[in-house]
Amino acid sequence: MKSIAIIGAGISALSLARQIQPYYHYQLFEKSATAGGRVASRTLAEQTLDHGAQFFTARSPQFRQFMQEMTAAGHAADWQARFVEMEGAVITSRRQWDEEYPHYVGMPDMAAIGRAMAQSQPILFNSEIIELNRQAKSWHLKDSEGHRYGPFDWVALTLPAPQTLALLPTDFSAYKAIADIPMKPCYALMLTLKADPAFAFQAALVKNADISWVSVNSSKPGREGHSLLVHATNKWARAHLDDDIESVKQHMIKSVTAVTGLDPQLIEAAEVKRWRYANLPKQEQPAFYIDHELQLAACGDWCIKGRVEAAFTSGLKLGQKLKL
Numbered sequence: 474m475k476s477i478a479i480i481g482a483g484i485s486a487l488s489l490a491r492q493i494q495p496y497y498h499y500q501l502f503e504k505s506a507t508a509g510g511r512v513a514s515r516t517l518a519e520q521t522l523d524h525g526a527q528f529f530t531a532r533s534p535q536f537r538q539f540m541q542e543m544t545a546a547g548h549a550a551d552w553q554a555r556f557v558e559m560e561g562a563v564i565t566s567r568r569q570w571d572e573e574y575p576h577y578v579g580m581p582d583m584a585a586i587g588r589a590m591a592q593s594q595p596i597l598f599n600s601e602i603i604e605l606n607r608q609a610k611s612w613h614l615k616d617s618e619g620h621r622y623g624p625f626d627w628v629a630l631t632l633p634a635p636q637t638l639a640l641l642p643t644d645f646s647a648y649k650a651i652a653d654i655p656m657k658p659c660y661a662l663m664l665t666l667k668a669d670p671a672f673a674f675q676a677a678l679v680k681n682a683d684i685s686w687v688s689v690n691s692s693k694p695g696r697e698g699h700s701l702l703v704h705a706t707n708k709w710a711r712a713h714l715d716d717d718i719e720s721v722k723q724h725m726i727k728s729v730t731a732v733t734g735l736d737p738q739l740i741e742a743a744e745v746k747r748w749r750y751a752n753l754p755k756q757e758q759p760a761f762y763i764d765h766e767l768q769l770a771a772c773g774d775w776c777i778k779g780r781v782e783a784a785f786t787s788g789l790k791l792g793q794k795l796k797l
């Protein structure tokens with residue numbers, strides 16, 4: 474049986490691992506302490522907030538089937554939010570998300586999706602791979618602590634495009650195409666509140682402001698307490714990418730109070746996460762990249778679109794290819 478090293482343990486990596494399970498010896502390497510990547514949650518003032526992906530939809534038959542199983546197993550639920558669109562502080566449209574198609578969230582937090590998919594997968598956590606070396610047609614890896622792993626017949630990179638590029642040899646067949654992938658940054662402001670903010674909405678898409686999204690995080694199924702999650706626009710995040718995190722936090726708090734009328738006295742705790750590579754527009758690319766000569770492949774949301782389903786599909790399609 475051939476062996477493969479999978480770098481990363483986000484949704485694309487975990488989807489890939491599910492596909493190749495009976496066909497390869499494999500090992501996942503993840504730089505953080507948990508699986509799921511940008512489908513992430515964090516604890517602040519004893520409340521858990523989803524500071525990456527907010528919810529996701531499932532359109533392809535494979536992902537729909539997978540999410541039905543995840544929901545039946547209690548790892549996911551349908552968030553039927555009161556949704557509005559806003560122009561600055563003005564609500565321009567309202568609608569209730571209903572059962573027409575589910576808006577999935579992890580249960581009891583978004584990170585539950587990665588936790589469930591990672592069950593019984595061989596993942597080495599806290600292992601940031603910084604080098605790939607090819608010797609005698611085999612791959613050897615080195616992590617940031619100087620530990621070495623290998624040999625592996627294949628390597629699959631499942632990281633955001635710029636981080637993938639940093640590890641790829643320049644003779645990888647699609648190196649130039651990957652260098653052109655335009656990933657965008659985002660800031661996520663997490664707020665825990667002393668009481669319900671009593672908004673007219675539970676999820677809001679905002680235009681004409683420095684913030685693009687406000688959700689009442691605690692209104693998702695299975696959540697407790699009172700919390701808000703706010704995203705900066707990609708444009709504002711790019712212009713302030715290297716700003717001091719405290720000044721980003723203050724600006725975002727000012728923006729969300731201006732847009733929603735939130736009383737700042739309600740805020741109990743606040744924290745900001747900087748996402749350098751958050752999302753990207755739809756790509757006209759293959760769903761994954763593979764170099765058969767080098768026995769090296771790359772997948773991730775960035776091959777298709779900045780969405781959880783895209784990450785799942787990219788990993789699934791690479792896995793199907795590797796099984797052939």
Ligand SMILES: Cc1cc2nc3c(=O)[nH]c(=O)nc-3n(C[C@H](O)[C@H](O)[C@H](O)COP(=O)(O)OP(=O)(O)OC[C@H]3O[C@@H](n4cnc5c(N)ncnc54)[C@H](O)[C@@H]3O)c2cc1C
Nearest residue numbers: 481483484485504510511525526527602773774780781784
């Ligand atoms: C703020 C924000 C909001 C979003 N909102 C939504 C939404 O509402 N709906 C939606 O569908 N999608 C949303 N997305 C996008 C969605 O989260 C992603 O499309 C998806 O999670 C990408 O999965 P992935 O496996 O391709 O990459 P990732 O999740 O980025 O996984 C890559 C993994 O590799 C690890 N890693 C990186 N470098 C190394 C290394 N050198 N060695 C080892 N491990 C490494 C990382 O820690 C990570 O776990 C959002 C993303 C962000 C950031």
